[in-house]
Amino acid sequence: MQAVGFQEHGDAGVLQLLDLPDPTPGAGQVVVDIRAVAVNHLDIWVRRGWPGLNLPRPFILGSDMAGVIRSVSPDVTAWKPGDEVIVSPGTSCGVCRYCLSGEDSVCARYGIHGETQNGGYTQQFRTSASHLLAKPLRLTFPEAASFPLTFLTAWRMLMVRAQVRPGESVLVMGASAGVSVAGIQLCKLAGATVIAATGDDDKAQRARALGADHVVDSRGELKKQVGALVGREGVDLVFEHVGGPSFRAALGVLRKGGRLVTCGATSGSQVEMDLRHIFFKQQSIIGSTMGSRADLLAVTRLFEQGRLRPVVDQVLPLAEAARAHTLLEERKHFGKVVLAP
Ligand SMILES: [Zn+2]
Incomplete structure (x- = not known):
């Protein structure tokens, strides 16, 4: 089978097409023919590397996979060859107090396909049967691969951690990013008013098309623009993942008693x-990362019902993974860039 991986960290040029032996399922495992794998910013971080990161080589990126089951171990009864599935981006031990209480994303052994272990830039992927969910029938493979990581993350941020409520105003920072595409849609489903912040006119249009009630220009002064929309008091909730100066600017338009939830x-x-400012204004800064299997089930159900929309920017062949990375690095996309192995 073919896969794309890297031996050394570096720029997009380190990604190589590899010929690897076909995997066979071990106990409790399945092998999935990967039909689509989405590219995330996480892939770029891992490809560049950071001090202390120690990965198997060659390392294969890719957290968001959709495909068809090719083979199953004899002890697997829940799935059979031919079933269309998505693969959960996150893995956990399944037996600790966090996993048993449905909080698997805080498990000490929480891992992510394509970050802590090999991922899905490959034609065949071997994984535990417990990591699979049925693919929503109404979605194509690229659409099904486009949503798990970002919608899972946004769901946990908004519904579990920040608990957005109907009628609230939410400022969504970095509105063209995948997690914000998810955040805007989930806020609208929850009955909130969405103010999307982006520094690109074309992306402003696309944020509106996704349901954003207002768009503000993140290159300009946020306080003035947001104040004109919701009053000087500020917004109820900020959805943040940009960090740096954006984080401070966003905090500056949060009302007294407001929450800022961040995942990046x-x-x-x-x-x-x-x-x-934080204690006088009694504000909450809430951290969130990834999400549980239950969070992933919740968003998958909404896709099945057609109440959330996948946003795929384009589909490229697996061999063009380096070009896909460059597209993300140059921020030329809106929604997901997906590879088709
Ligand atoms: Zn655990």
Whole structure:
């Protein structure tokens, strides 16, 4: 089978097409013919590497997979060859107190396909049968691969951690990112008013088409623009994943008693803030990462019902993984870039 992996960290040029032996399922496992695997910013972080990261080589990226079951171990009864599935991006031990209480994303052994173990830039993927969910029938394979990681993350941020309520105003930062595409839709489903922040006119249009009630220009002064929409008091909730100066600007338009929920720091993880503002204004800063299997089931059900829309920017052949990475790095996309092995 073919796969795309890297031996050394570096720019998109380190991605190589590889010929690897076909996998066979071990006890409790299945092998999935991967029909589509989405590219996430996570893939780029892992490809570039960070101090202390120690991965098997060659390492294969890819967290969001959809495909058809090719073979199953004799002890697997829940799935059979031919079943159309998505693969959960997250893996966990399944037996600790967090896993048993449905909080698997805080498990000490929580892992992510394509980050802590090999992922789905491959024609065949071997995984535990317990990591599979049925693919929503109404979605194509690229659509099914486009949603797990980002919608799972956004669901947990909004529904579990920040608990968005009908009628609330939500400022969604970095509105063209995959997690924001999910965030905008989930806020609308929850009955909130969405203010999307983006620095690109074309992406502003697309955010509106997804349901954003208002769009503000993140290149301009946020306080003035948001104030004109919701009043000087500010928004009830900020949906953040950009970090750096954006985080501070977003905090500046949060009302007293408001919440800021964050899952990322693509523009910088060190932020200076005035703690007096946080305690005097009784604000909450809420961390969130990935989500549980139950969170993934919740969003999958909404896709089955047609109440959430997958947003696929384009589908490229697996061999063009490097080009897909460059598209993400140059921020030329809106929605997911998907590879078809
Ligand atoms: Zn666990």
